[in-house]
Amino acid sequence: MIQLIRGFKDILPGEVELWQHIEKTARSLLESFGFKEIRIPILEHAELFARSIGEDTDIVEKEMYTFPDRKGDLITLRPEATASVVRSYIQHKLYAKDPVRKLYSIGPMFRRERPQKGRYRQFYQINAEVFGIDSPFIDAQLIFLLAVFFKKLSATEVKAHINSLGCQICRPEFKEALSVFLLAAKEELCSDCRRRRERNPLRVLDCKVPSCRLAMADAPSILDHLCPECSRHFEAVKHALEKFKVSFVVDKRLVRGLDYYTRTTFEIQTGSLGAQNAVAGGGRYDSLVKALGGPDQPAVGFAIGLDRFVEMTDLKAKDFAQNPDIFIAALGEKSMSMAFDWACAFGLEGIIAELDFAGKSLKSQMKRADRLGAKHVLIVGEKELEEKAVIMRNMTTKEQLSVPLDNLIKAVKDKIS
Numbered sequence: 108m109i110q111l112i113r114g115f116k117d118i119l120p121g122e123v124e125l126w127q128h129i130e131k132t133a134r135s136l137l138e139s140f141g142f143k144e145i146r147i148p149i150l151e152h153a154e155l156f157a158r159s160i161g162e163d164t165d166i167v168e169k170e171m172y173t174f175p176d177r178k179g180d181l182i183t184l185r186p187e188a189t190a191s192v193v194r195s196y197i198q199h200k201l202y203a204k205d206p207v208r209k210l211y212s213i214g215p216m217f218r219r220e221r222p223q224k225g226r227y228r229q230f231y232q233i234n235a236e237v238f239g240i241d242s243p244f245i246d247a248q249l250i251f252l253l254a255v256f257f258k259k260l261s262a263t264e265v266k267a268h269i270n271s272l273g274c275q276i277c278r279p280e281f282k283e284a285l286s287v288f289l290l291a292a293k294e295e296l297c298s299d300c301r302r303r304r305e306r307n308p309l310r311v312l313d314c315k316v317p318s319c320r321l322a323m324a325d326a327p328s329i330l331d332h333l334c335p336e337c338s339r340h341f342e343a344v345k346h347a348l349e350k351f352k353v354s355f356v357v358d359k360r361l362v363r364g365l366d367y368y369t370r371t372t373f374e375i376q377t378g379s380l381g382a383q384n385a386v387a388g389g390g391r392y393d394s395l396v397k398a399l400g401g402p403d404q405p406a407v408g409f410a411i412g413l414d415r416f417v418e419m420t421d422l423k424a425k426d427f428a429q430n431p432d433i434f435i436a437a438l439g440e441k442s443m444s445m446a447f448d449w450a451c452a453f454g455l456e457g458i459i460a461e462l463d464f465a466g467k468s469l470k471s472q473m474k475r476a477d478r479l480g481a482k483h484v485l486i487v488g489e490k491e492l493e494e495k496a497v498i499m500r501n502m503t504t505k506e507q508l509s510v511p512l513d514n515l516i517k518a519v520k521d522k523i524s
């Protein structure tokens with residue numbers, strides 16, 4: 108039998124209801140904060156990601172699903188949404204009328220990482236981006252929004268980690284100081300970090316290998332190298348978070364795995380997922396729109412990892428599952444034909460109705476109604492048709508009453524609402 112590809116998964120009925128609930132909550136929250144949905148394609152030119160996420164990142168270097176299409180163009184299954192949203196903002200001149208745009212999207216991303224708990228090759232993100240605002244208030248508002256989202260869905264075991272990565276003015280100076288430190292610490296670093304040391308030294312800061320952590324304990328901090336502008340921005344973000352009563356920790360090691368960030372970066376981390384502790388991540392990327400050929404517009408955003416969120420929350424899919432409101436147990440051909448009409452009419456009224464098409468006995472139909480978790484059963488046979496009334500049984504209280512056939516749909520609707 109053909110099986111799933113490693114690192115991919117099916118989200119089955121019985122699980123998907125929780126996903127739907129989370130997505131619904133996210134949509135409603137984001138829309139309350141002025142975000143509009145954008146749907147971007149799953150395939151893009153490979154170059155888009157190389158130029159935005161960065162050639163020397165793990166994602167671009169070794170995790171992208173990139174392949175030539177039939178004409179030989181290199182295309183990539185998107186590993187994240189930000190680059191595509193920026194491309195779309197530029198391509199459709201979404202800045203023309205008003206540079207300020209707040210856009211969200213929900214969908215699958217693809218990274219060929221080593222699969223483990225909380226890490227998949229196809230995973231889902233809720234992604235939000237704000238263009239055209241450079242105020243630190245908006246950085247804080249996004250982190251506030253994340254805090255509200257987690258609280259709304261009773262995911263309380265989380266903490267916001269924040270940092271600043273400076274800008275094109277102050278970061279090179281920090282990189283210089285870091286490189287000097289890394290050269291001295293070279294022998295203690297893992298083989299990956301020895302490589303990163305030259306190509307992407309910032310990434311050494313968040314290496315999880317214990318020997319690297321030890322070696323980096325006294326590494327210089329970016330926060331000591333921020334230029335006055337970046338420093339003011341970071342102070343203002345912290346101040347606004349305090350005002351919004353969002354608890355956070357300043358985490359000078361938080362460098363993130365994508366190269367486009369400037370100034371504020373943040374992650375929502377949890378202790379309940381083992382190594383994959385980031386349930387959401389984001390930050391400012393003030394140079395990316397321009398770098399990809401657009402106007403000089405600042406931007407900031409985040410993505411929530413839905414798979415990880417589902418794994419950490421105590422909410423249960425069954426609490427959001429919709430069981431049938433009605434099971435119609437029909438006996439005999441005539442009843443069956445009427446039951447089918449009713450089932451369609453119930454459906455049109457938003458009442459979920461199921462019935463058995465196999466002409467089984469009443470006992471076996473009642474068993475099925477029970478298995479499906481139907482709230483009520485309508486029993487209809489020859490006798491009921493003659494008497495022009497069906498029996499309606501409440502499956503919880505076991506109460507039974509007779510409902511006249513004329514105006515049945517409305518009568519049932521009134522009874523169950």
Ligand code: HAM
Nearest residue numbers: 187189226227230385386387388389390408409410412
């Ligand atoms: P990211 O940190 O790469 O950021 O991903 C965001 C979230 O996606 C992570 O915190 C994690 O929850 C989830 N995630 C990432 N990789 C996997 C995986 N292999 N399996 C399961 N979940 C995963 C971004 O993607 C940026 N585009 C976020 C952003 C938006 N920054 C600015 N705007």
